[in-house]
């Protein structure tokens with residue numbers, strides 16, 4: 230019991246059962262924690278019904294309402310550390326991240342990285358099916374982040390990541406401030422500032438086929454000012 234995949238969910242009834250079954254079909258003994266924010270579509274009920282089939286491996290935290298991606302992960306990280314997991318993964322519920330790549334992220338950490346990042350913007354990585362304006366915002370945001378923070382990461386907003394427990398024990402999780410894309414940047418930035426080794430692993434990111442994106446203009450704005458604020462963080 231050393232690998233935990235945290236899947237935050239808000240209205241993912243079309244995806245959640247399929248993704249859980251896919252992760253459990255992989256070799257490597259991955260466990261899952263779903264952090265559901267009171268999805269009105271009943272996502273948590275689907276998870277609960279699957280817990281009978283996977284009593285040891287499938288865990289669920291239910292929060293009262295939509296409190297944001299960043300706080301869902303912070304909640305999940307604290308839970309994972311309390312339970313003693315060593316490799317803690319972030320992954321979307323919607324198959325935009327291919328669960329089979331979990332093994333590659335794990336191997337990067339098992340071979341010396343403290344944080345491995347499923348990256349769209351390194352050689353071998355790509356994005357499939359995104360409209361041009363979303364690619365533009367994402368790639369532009371990545372370049373903007375690099376110029377302002379100097380962090381040597383090509384895909385700082387990536388949401389497919391493996392953190393080793395020592396990184397999550399060292400980052401002051403209660404001080405993490407941001408919620409959306411900026412949350413993803415902030416976690417990597419804090420790990421880098423603390424001297425941890427970050428490694429980008431190329432992945433193909435495929436836009437979701439089921440359900441809808443929950444990201445908003447506010448989240449893009451948060452990232453734009455957030456990277457300036459982050460430069461003051463020392464850890």
Ligand SMILES: Nc1nc2c(ncn2[C@@H]2O[C@H](COP(=O)(O)OP(=O)(O)O[C@H]3O[C@H](CO)[C@@H](O)[C@H](O)[C@@H]3O)[C@@H](O)[C@H]2O)c(=O)[nH]1
Pocket residue numbers: 236237238239240241264265266295296297298301320321322323325367386387388389409410413437441442443444
């Ligand atoms: N619990 C919880 N889950 C949420 C919330 N908002 C979104 N989620 C869940 O978080 C995952 C990603 O949400 P999407 O709405 O599909 O995100 P996206 O716009 O495709 O963004 C993804 O790509 C970005 C990089 O381009 C990433 O920065 C981001 O973290 C995410 O991986 C999904 O599993 C979704 O259900 C929330 O407020 N609470």
